[in-house]
Amino acid sequence: MKVVWRWVRSCASVASPTTAGDETVSLLNDFATMCHQRDLPRAMHALDAMERRGVRAHDLTYAELVKCCLARRAVSVGKRVHRHVFSNGYLPETFLVNTLLNMYVKFHLLEEAHKLFDEMPERNVVSWTTLISAYSQAKLNDTAMRLLIGMLREGVMPNMFTFSSVLRSCERLSDLKQLHSFILKVGLESDVFVRSALIDVYSKLGELFEAQTVFREMVTGDPVVWSSIIAAFAQHSNGDVALNLYKRMRRTGFLATQPTLTSVLRACTSLSLLELGMQAHVHVLKYDQDLILNNALLDMYCKCGSVEDAKLIFNRMAEKDVISWSTMIAGLAQNGFSLEALDLFDSMKVMGPKPNYITMLGVLFACSHAGLVNEGWNYFRSMKNLYGIDSETEHYSCMLDLLGRAGKLDDMVKLIQEMSCEPDVVAWRTLLYACRAHRNVDLATYAAKELLKLDPQDTGAYVLLSNIYANSEKWNDVVDVRRTMRARGIRKEPGCSWIEVNKQVHAFILGDKSHPQIDEINTKLDQFISRLKGAGYVPDTNFVLKDLEGEQREDSLRYHSEKLAIVFGIMSLPREKSIRIWKNLRICGDCHIFAKLIAKLERRHIVIRDPIRYHHFRDGICSCGDYW
DNA sequence: ATAGGGTTAG
Structure with a gap:
């Protein structure tokens, strides 16, 4: 192939300025000037004249012209240049073809690029590398990986550019390990682009330990490598590790950039650290045009139970995308403002x-938690027609939840039967929850068995079944x-509650007495319980798992971690602060009643976030309307 | 001439 290529090039008739006439010389000079000045219309005008005379310019000049087309997003002009460059059987230098290849890739014309390739x-x-990176960015991972193999087969050695691109297309851990050892063998692991890609992919495949190892081997500090490792932990619910890494990064002298701040906010969100999140907000103000960062901020305020702040940010955002709207809708619904969510x-x-x-999951969640059965059905049935959204298992789960809360167990069974996708663990679990709430032991047994068929390790199924019995x-x-x-x-996973006091997180675990103030908390809790009993509080033992009687049953409720956390909050926080x-x-139902009564008794605002939603207790009532 | 990090749900 190489021989033919050289032969064709040497035989092509190329007019060079030294052998051509004066007019041709000035034409080519003009053309070169236009190209360097990025004057696309006049350059193309000159190109017309060149074609009429059958002369051509230097390949370097054409490369300039292609870059000019790229900058102006002039697709059809670019294609014309492509034709011209290959006209009269001439074969351009490889760097020029690469420039054309890059142009097609940047125009997202993958087919054209591959054809040229x-x-x-x-x-x-x-x-x-240009082609591999194009497929990698288009998420056509198989093709990208196959191209790497083809490249090696032709004896072309990948460089750091190739690796940092192809790593992102690695979907299997075995492939990644192989690539990683190849990278080590050729000594490219110290390249910061390769390192951040390695961290990213290990994290994406859930191998946080490996990601951390790659991070630790970093010698020359790099802001993106830092940001990759912080994101890795933030995305895998290791918020505390992410925050500590962020602190270390700042001490090392790197400034907070938009991506790091986004991860920091996500970490605060997962840890419900409103105070720290608000501190991060101060840094975010520098980048108030950044959409992703604003979305993360919005989510932080929603998830940390401060919908008011979230609304302020949402209304102030100059640019809002589908994520901003979805976050706000779900946030309102989770915090008990279902009608406002539907208005939005x-x-x-x-x-x-x-x-x-x-978005639709948020909408259905709002209907579900407001008991709006008919509205829920309407949204569910119209999703496909109005927005072309197929019902996924998650949507079915929301609908099941809606029907379950409304006590429509028969409709739930019907919906499970007509599901277009196989009912999953969540679907059966939802049915099981509904059976508990509405005391249907037979259906519960059936649901639990189906659930345990899919996942014999599902702790929740056993606990629920046991509770129902x-x-x-x-x-x-x-x-x-x-x-x-x-x-x-x-x-059974032990119940755990956390509360942030003076930027410190205090954990209360069922049965764990290690908190330094546990005696004081218990005494205070006893006082509260007797005062509340005087006001008509009756412990609701329906939620006790154990087969115990009287006092003892009541006792195991007494130590539920959220009660301890509430009492500790009342002891340690000033009245104007929300707990x-x-x-x-x-x-559980008993803690819910307890929280309502204590909020009234102590004139406190208490917010409890569970894995699904939020309860705002104020003046003896809860935002969930006792419906959760 | 080719390469990097961030947001909703679950």
Whole structure:
């Protein structure tokens, strides 16, 4: 192939300025000047004249022209230059073809790029890398990986550019390990682009430990490598590690950029650290035009239970995309403002972007938590027609939740049967929850069995089933379930509540007495309980898992972690501050009543965030309307 | 002539 290529090039008739006439010389000079000045119209005019005379310019000049087309986003002009460059059987230098290749890639004309790539007689590392990076960015990962193999087969050695591109197309850990050792062998691991890509991909494949190892081997500090590792931990619910890394990064002397701040906000969000999030907000103010950063800020305020601040930001944002709207709609719904969420969805239909399937999850959630069964059905049924959104399992789960809360167990079964996709763990679990709330033991048993078929390790299924039996006093069945759990080595996750006081997080775990002030908290809790009992509080033992009687049953409720956290909050925070608690399990009915009464008794605003939603307790009532 | 980090739901 190489021989033919040289031969063709030497035979092509090229007019060079030294042998051509004066007019041709000035024409070519003009052309070169236009190209360097990026004057596209006049350059193309000169090109017309050159074609009429059958002369051509130097390949370097054409490359300038192609870059000019790229900058002006002139697709058809670019294609004309492509034709001209290859006219009369002439084969341009590889760097010029690479420039054309790059142009097609940047115009997102992948097919054209690949066609040109196939026709190239000589392909160097830049040609391969340009194409690989194009496929990688288009998420056509298989093609990108196949191209890397083709490249190696032709004996072209990948460089750091190739690796940092192709790594992002690595979907299997085995491939990644192979690539990684190849990178080590050729000594490219110290390139900062390669390092940040390695961290990214290990993180994407859930290998945080490996990501951290790659990070630790960094010698020369680099802001993007820092940002990659911080994002890795923030995205995998290791908010505390992410925040510590961020502190270290700042100490090392790197400034907070938009991506790092976004990850910091996400970490604050997952840890419910409103105070710290507000501190980060101060830094965000520098970048108030950054859409992604504003979206993260919006989410932080919603998730940390401060909808008012979220609304202020939402209304002030100059640019809002589908994520901004979805975040705000879901945020309102989760905080108990379902009707406001649906109003916002109405405005979105008029003046916002097209809703996506996540937006619809927020809308259905709002209906579900407001008990709006008919509205929910309407939204669910019209999704496909109005917005072309297919119902995924998540949408079915929302609908099931809606029906379950409304006690429509028969409709739930019907919906599960007509699902277009296979019912998943969440669907069965939702049915199980509804059966508990509405005391349907037979259906519950069926749902639990289906659920355990899909996932025999589902702790929740055993606990729910056991609770349902306990609620209907079927103690023998309770014992059975617990025996199965023990046999399969399954343990109930202990209830855990956290509260932020003076920028420090205090954890309360069921049965754990390690908090330094635990005695004081317990005494205070006893006082509150007797005062509340005087005011008519009756502990609701329906939520006790154990087969115990009287005092003891009441006792195991007494130590629920959220009660301890509430009492600690009342003790440590001034009255004007909201008591914000987040917990790992859903709040039980007894703690819910307790929180309502204590909020009234102590004139406090209490916010409890569970894995699904928020409860704002104020003056004896909760924003969820006792419906959760 | 070719390469990097961030946001909604689950």
